[in-house]
Amino acid sequence: MRAQPGLKFYLAVLAVCIAVVGAMAACKKKPKTPACDGNDDCKDGLICVNKQCVECSKSAECGDGKACKDGACVAAAECTKDLDCPDGKVCQAGTCRNCANDGECGPGGQCLVGKCKRATACKSDDDCADDEDCVDGFCQRPWAGGGGDASCALATVFFALDDATIAQSERDRLDTNQGCIEKTAGKGVLLIGHTDSSGTDEYNIALSERRAQTVADYLARLGTDPARMQVVPKGESELTGNGEDKDRRVEFQWK
Numbered sequence: 001m002r003a004q005p006g007l008k009f010y011l012a013v014l015a016v017c018i019a020v021v022g023a024m025a026a027c028k029k030k031p032k033t034p035a036c037d038g039n040d041d042c043k044d045g046l047i048c049v050n051k052q053c054v055e056c057s058k059s060a061e062c063g064d065g066k067a068c069k070d071g072a073c074v075a076a077a078e079c080t081k082d083l084d085c086p087d088g089k090v091c092q093a094g095t096c097r098n099c100a101n102d103g104e105c106g107p108g109g110q111c112l113v114g115k116c117k118r119a120t121a122c123k124s125d126d127d128c129a130d131d132e133d134c135v136d137g138f139c140q141r142p143w144a145g146g147g148g149d150a151s152c153a154l155a156t157v158f159f160a161l162d163d164a165t166i167a168q169s170e171r172d173r174l175d176t177n178q179g180c181i182e183k184t185a186g187k188g189v190l191l192i193g194h195t196d197s198s199g200t201d202e203y204n205i206a207l208s209e210r211r212a213q214t215v216a217d218y219l220a221r222l223g224t225d226p227a228r229m230q231v232v233p234k235g236e237s238e239l240t241g242n243g244e245d246k247d248r249r250v251e252f253q254w255k
Helices: 005-029 168-183 201-222
Strands: 047-049 052-054 066-069 072-075 090-092 095-097 110-112 115-117 133-135 138-140 189-193 229-233 249-254
Touching: 090 168, 168 201, 189 201, 201 229, 201 249
Parallel strands: 189 229
Antiparallel strands: 047 052, 066 072, 090 095, 110 115, 133 138, 189 249
16 A cells, blocks of 8 residues: 655654744743853853843943943933033933923023023022013013913923833923922823824824823822823824924823
8 A cells, every 4th residue: 555645744844843833932932131140151241230141230331422221231311401402402301402392491491493592590589680580490471471370381201212211301300390280289280191103003102101101100209199190192193293302292281
């Protein structure tokens, strides 16, 4: 009786499939970074931190122009505060950018053709012009263009591409916002998350929610009652028209 030629073929295909599946499983089990007990276990200049071989444990190990983030050396932030930026630019998510509106220029500041004209610092009304008052350390005209129902303004905070972490430059704005929220008793605030137009609608909604929730968590740690804050994810539905770096933001709105 002649053997069926198809049987050997199927057995060979089955053996190949088992080998491929095994290789894929082995790849999935492989850690992102090699495990280690000490620096001697690491290669290519890596160091052992928390049993994993990584590039760095602190920014000083990364060299000029770089910072240590999650064990990897990445490009350092261009700025951490507005004063680090030249030519009237503002520091947003670690990058110096042109301003888009007066609200980005701090208390009493003005955005003129993409450059901030900062308000004069003061200690009392005597340090300001006749038509200005000293408010929160800056000469301002609190009666001009107010139109709002709260005594202080809440600044927008910005994020890096595909990121929901709060840069150092934005922490200063959030610290100021938290003080404003606390002295405006009895009012809640909407934290409205936004993204740029890259990515799917579903992904951007989720990313905008993470950004707004990260801001809410930060303010809560500073002492703001979480019950006063409401997270509103908008995704890419409300682009600014001023560039993608201005789209990646969380806005504040009194409610």
